[in-house]
Amino acid sequence: MIEIGIVEDNVKIRNLIQRYLDMQETMSCKVAVDSVEEMLEHLENNSTPGVLLMDIQLPGMSGIEGIELIKKKYPEIEIIMLTIYHDSHKIFDSLVAGASGYLLKHTSLPEIKESIETLMDGGAPMSPQIARKVIQHFNKPEPQKNPESNLTSREQDIVNGLVDGLSYKLIADRFDISIDTVRAHIRNIYKKLHVNSKAEVIAKSLRGEI
Amino acid sequence: MIEIGIVEDNVKIRNLIQRYLDMQETMSCKVAVDSVEEMLEHLENNSTPGVLLMDIQLPGMSGIEGIELIKKKYPEIEIIMLTIYHDSHKIFDSLVAGASGYLLKHTSLPEIKESIETLMDGGAPMSPQIARKVIQHFNKPEPQKNPESNLTSREQDIVNGLVDGLSYKLIADRFDISIDTVRAHIRNIYKKLHVNSKAEVIAKSLRGEI
DNA sequence: AGACAAATAACATATTCATGTGAAGCCGAA
DNA sequence: TTCGGCTTCACATGAATATGTTATTTGTCT
Incomplete structure (x- = not known):
């Protein structure tokens, strides 16, 4: 049984995901809050979930700051970002902060479930479009090598x-x-x-x- | 119609993939060679394919060296690695060299076909396990800041x-x-x-x- | 064969760096 | 208030660096 937590400030989305995941045979989703601060408080006094779904745009601390804090105190928790942002900067910052996956909010409930299973299976859930932006970070760093400076x-x-x-x-x-x-x-x-x-x-x- | 080229030295695998892809409605796979050198020669005298499937372990030049050469002369060609290697180093080198996707050889023919479609759709085909190794490169680079070295x-x-x-x-x-x-x-x-x-x-x- | 880049080497000299020693003023913690 | 850390400054000296000039050898290109 995988324990899942949700940090998401949109109540409708939050409840929808929570209910869907909690009804899965292999999953349990009892904790769904709307800020990193609340999640940190919860983690203080309860068993730590295996997976967190986290938004970026949140009241108070941003999800990206949240990743760092949570990962520092509870490194074993795997974090999947679930957000509307698909710009390289946010993706990059999230992964550097310690996220293990990155989903966009249009992801369907069954896909979210699959993503969690992928994660538990040692994979990193993300759409091919997100993956493309991630690997672009590998290619770019090639600014301007001084062509005049051909050292032997x-x-x-x-x-x-x-x-x-x-x-x-x-x-x-x-x-x-x-x-x-x-x-x-x-x-x-x-x-x-x-x-x-x-x-x-x-x-x-x-x-x-x- | 997507034109696809294959660089793979195992004749059986090469023929199998070529035949499968070439029979797809939307794909054409006429070029299948067993070394980067041959592919470069072919590219000199023919129309450039949109996608190349490339092995790493090849006679002569390695696939990774091949990526760099091919990408330098034909930047518009998208390259998907198709290999047995799943170590971070090979993955990383391939992506830095310019590969747009990374598949393992146990990938099924339909999955290869889907991967090519994903690529044409602006995504980066790779398994979640590969994706996991890719993003691990983002987290690690934080070795040890000398705590003793608190400069004023x-x-x-x-x-x-x-x-x-x-x-x-x-x-x-x-x-x-x-x-x-x-x-x-x-x-x-x-x-x-x-x-x-x-x-x-x-x-x-x-x-x-x- | 001649031109030329690259690697090797020596000698010389002015500048910069690394390090030792000592010290005064300021400020915050004990 | 005494102590210690930070910033400031000075004088001194041997080591390392920057730069000028010159030259031999080797391999490559034409």
Whole structure:
């Protein structure tokens, strides 16, 4: 028997979902409140449900803030967002905060039930459209690599040494070359990147600008 | 009519999928090869398909390398991975390289067909289990912020100066303090962070470890 | 064969950094 | 009020870095 809690401020929707889930053989849904604050209070004094359905737009604390708080105190609770928002930002924030699934409110009751079963089965319930937005976050981070800054592989080695916090001497040792060679490479790197200090090279590298 | 291409080195599986998809009313699957190299050659001289099903383990170039190459030359082609690998690393690499979906090989033919339809519909086909692994990548990146390293706001100012690539002198100018004060702060920062060079401070800061 | 980029190396010098030591003023906690 | 942490500043010194100049070797492209 899966225990389910609901945080949703629209009473009609809340009651509808609660009644539907509670009548399922394998599910129990006794807790349905309209704010994160109430849910936190409830969790203090009662057994913790396995799954929470949570809205984002709520009176008081937002659902996304709620995820963080609840996950911090009760990491074992799985949270599915159930919301009208389908913008990447909200989706992303929810997942980073710790949500395990993301459904839109037009999801039908049987689909919500299936989603909970998917979740208990180790999956992450979300529509393909949501999934598409999620994976777009993986592709995007490719802003502008300085095309002028084509470092040779040896130069890239040296940069890695700098990023690792090594001195010229240690870089020379690492690659078994003389310290003057390291100097020579670094000179060339500075020219290509238009910088003139270790610090700037490290910063550029860690920002992915090389 | 959706044109579909297949890159898969197992002849049986390849033929099976090709025949099944090609007999669909809305789909056409004329191109089925067993390596990325062959597919690239084919794309040179023919119309580009809308969707590619691609294996990861292939003779010659791997499917993941293939995604990057194909996406670079033909960004409009949508790629669905079809593989036995379900480890986060392969999934992650595929999505970063530009894949739009990720299916495991036990996926049934009708499910593959549905996945292609999902893709054309703007979704990202993947099983809930795969989706779960994808979103886990969002939660994790929060390793360990050194709790011992509570920098004061002034110290954080100095760190920001370093990250911006400034010399002590320029940091002193920025905050209108003497260079010796900058030195003093940096001494304290080094102690708190257990480092002993600008480079390490910048690296830690940009890695989010401060 | 000649041009050219890349990797290697040496020598020199001015600047910047890392670190030691010491100290004054301010402010909040004990 | 005494103590400790934060911010400010000074003087000093050895280590590391930034930059200039020059040169050999190797491999690639034409």
